[in-house]
Amino acid sequence: MPEQAIHRVGIGTDLHRLVPGRRLVLGHVEVPFELGPAGHSDGDVVLHALIDALAGAAGLPDIGEMFPDSDPAYAGIDSGRLLEQVLQRVRALGFAPVNADVIIHAERPRLSPFKPAIRDEVARLLGADPARVSIKAKTHEGVDAVGRGEAVACTAVVGLGRGSTR
Ligand code: MG
Numbered sequence: 001m002p003e004q005a006i007h008r009v010g011i012g013t014d015l016h017r018l019v020p021g022r023r024l025v026l027g028h029v030e031v032p033f034e035l036g037p038a039g040h041s042d043g044d045v046v047l048h049a050l051i052d053a054l055a056g057a058a059g060l061p062d063i064g065e066m067f068p069d070s071d072p073a074y075a076g077i078d079s080g081r082l083l084e085q086v087l088q089r090v091r092a093l094g095f096a097p098v099n100a101d102v103i104i105h106a107e108r109p110r111l112s113p114f115k116p117a118i119r120d121e122v123a124r125l126l127g128a129d130p131a132r133v134s135i136k137a138k139t140h141e142g143v144d145a146v147g148r149g150e151a152v153a154c155t156a157v158v159g160l161g162r163g164s165t166r
Helices: 045-058 079-092 112-126
Strands: 008-020 035-037 095-105 133-138 151-162
Touching: 008 045, 045 079, 045 095, 045 112, 045 151, 079 095, 079 112, 095 112, 112 133
Parallel strands: 095 133
Antiparallel strands: 008 035, 008 151, 095 151
């Protein structure tokens, strides 16, 4: 497959506190764990960081402006639906995701076994080739809120090319 040109780049980050009684969903993949992200939506830090990266690349407002957490419509919502709405806006501007580089910051659980499933799911949601989606996981060596296991976070970069005419 020929290499597709990148016309725009965007970055996004997100962090949620970890609390009991919530499902841990990372990149639209449920990861078994005793804690999950506090938050208004499903708290999927990977998709939230990707949404802000897409928005940044396309010159759209940030996730909090597009989907206010004061709006009951977004309570407990599957963040995949939010990502789909943002992608529609990105495509309407004539762009399409080419690649995504994702770092998940979590002390626990161990994420290595889940990285392939997260990569495939993120690629599916973005409509990108899985070979152009990278999912990396890092611990924080026991320091700061992530390192103490109090929070999970994500950093994401997305490259946009010209959209297809599909
Ligand atoms: Mg969030």
